[in-house]
Amino acid sequence: DAMGIALRTPVGTIVHTGDFKFDHTPVDGRLSDFAILARLGQEGVLCLLSDSTRAENPGYTPSERTVGDAFREIMEPLEGRVIVATFASNIARVQQVLDAAADMHRSVSVIGRSMEQNFRIATDLGYLKYDPAHIVPKDKIRDHPDPRIVIATTGAQGEPMAGLARMANRDHRFVEIQPGDTVIVSASPIPGNEESVSRTIDNLFKAGANVYYHTIKRAHVSGHASQEELKLMLGLTKPKHFIPMHGEFRMQVQHGRLAIETGVAPDNVFIIENGTPIELFADGSARRASPVTAGYVYVDGLSVGDVGDVVLRDRRALANDGMFMIVVTVDKQTGSVIGRPEIITRGFVHLNEQDPIMKEALERVIAAIHTPGDHISEIALLKTQIKDGVSRFLYEQTKRRPMVFPVVVEV
Secondary structure, eight states, X not given: OOOOEEEEETTEEEXXXXXXXXXXXXXXXXXXXXXXXXXXXXXXXXXXXEEOTTTTSOSOOOOTHHHHHHHHHHHTTOOSOEEEEOOTTOHHHHHHHHHHHHHTTOOEEEESHHHHHHHHHHHHTTOOOOOGGGBOOGGGTTTOSOSOXXXXXXXXXXXXXXXXXXXXXXXXXXXXXXXXXXXXXXXXXXXXXXXXXXXXXXXXXXXXXXXXXXTTOOOOOOSSOOHHHHHXXXXXXOEEEEEEESSOXXXXXXXXXXXHHTTOOGGGBOOOOTTOOEEEOTTXXXXXXXXXXXXXXXXXXXXXXXXXXXXXXXXXXXXXXXXEEEEEEEOTTTOOBOSOOEEEEXXXXXXXXXXXXXXXXXXXXXXXXXXXXXXXXXXXXXXXXXXXXXXXXXXXXXXXXXXXXXXEEEO
């Protein structure tokens, strides 16, 4: 369950809203408790941390209940299947899919690991209400006699391994998009996901589906408070200090301005990034503290947290420009070069040594390793000369920077 938290500390009360909006007609009937927020404000709130996701949006966020009306409006004239993609964690949205399907006399199937798991847990806890006779197992969809089935699935943000994207790519085990299918993307793209969402929608259209998405039909409302609700939260809790959180930096800035408009002192509004602590004191003052390490923890196979920025940078370089390996064999006793250098590439060129660039690159390598008497006294220096010379040449010829690996083998 989502909830706000009031932390009562020795120096004062700190309120963290979590994700919130004030919905006066919630699907589950559980109203926001304004009395508790007002009581906290009367007692005194030292610091408020509040959701900033829609701080740029004026007015109020519409009620979740309006989404159900949109579902019914879309489904009513349709004869084929309806596929609804939404967040698996939005139980109220899943309930509205179930309610709209029941009103249209349609059965429902739930697909997607997280969607199935949340559906089962919410059912066990009594949060979802439906007729079990109208639920179709995912492995029975193809055999279901009524083509007017509703499929609730994951992937509204274009996640490549989620249900909707796999359906769009004709890679799903149980559902193949067919002409006559209608897809409702019941979400707006999170900043950064626009490209993957657009690609999924394009693939759905190519497969013959009709798609309702955020710019065509508003079958979605946000779960985050807009400006007037954010002002109401500030007015109820009356914090001395304010930290806007959960949102892009520009959204936090806008939220900070709203706080100042509602009476918070400008010096008491802290716009911070991850890793910046705020210290609160018993006299009511607050200040920024020294930054701490914060950010993503990368999981790489069995390794957790061991992959650093250097490794990620190298992987990006390999993915973007490929690799270029030069193998040079030298005599361990004399230091003289044995034979002709060998070039191995991956992700850079598709041709062989007859390619003009490869031939000239070989000449550059030979020139770099040529010294009077063909004697090499310092292997590290040789590697540096090869890498610098070849890297410069490849950039001049292709404007690309593959990772160049000089390998000197002593025999």
